[in-house]
Amino acid sequence: MSVQKTEIYKEIARLTHRKLETIQDDVPLRNLVAESFVLIEIMIELQETYGVIIQQQDMLGIQTVGDLVQLVLSKTH
């Protein structure tokens, strides 16, 4: 499945109710969402949308939007 990076940014912007231009690679995930439950929803939504499975251990070291986008991309290739 070929996934464009910009699609993932758009999806994150939609899920966090933020403007697309604010979804930058260096934004820490903890600044993006106020509650852990929202981040879980984002993770599930991304997996459902792109047909990938991300496990808890994959999230080790994932700190920023850029890290998360790269992780999703790596799972789709």
Place this chain on the structure above:
Amino acid sequence: MTQKSFQEDSQRWILSFYRSSEINGALFFGRLSRSIRDSRIQADLTKHFADESQHAWYWTKCLNDLGLQAINIHETYQDQYLASIGMPTNMMEVLAITQVFERRVIGQYGVHRHVENLNPIVAQTLDTIMEDEKWHIKWVNDALKMMESDYSKELIDSTLRRYYEADQEVYAKTLVEHGERMTSLFGNTALKLR
């Protein structure tokens, strides 16, 4: 504070704690119900969301019928789970943690139900909710079995084991933090309510 008023205060606190946990569960499952696409899980997950909302209402009504107002409790059992085991990241991990949590809830409600001289309003609320909780455990168990083809039985079993171990720690921590309240409600002393 007299022993009687402490018990009433503890009663109000624990019922509010149940209510807050049900609200958090409802909000969480509501969010997931929007995301999940697998039709085999979607229906049960949405029913689970509806049940948790209903349970929050039952506890609110129970408190009101006892002449009490719910306390807003922001730190719930689910928050302590996330702090202990980290964030579940996929649907299997979410359902595994749900399975462990639901078993803890039904166990806790069962302990509460067996308190001597339990107020009938609380008893009836517990009975009603526990019936739903049994179904929650069943559907989640069925869903996890169905997921074995995607995640493998070994991974699901090891995830459940890890979460059960964390649950023991979280529950022990809760007992330490709220020991006095728990003892006054579930110890040998009979529960005296209004």
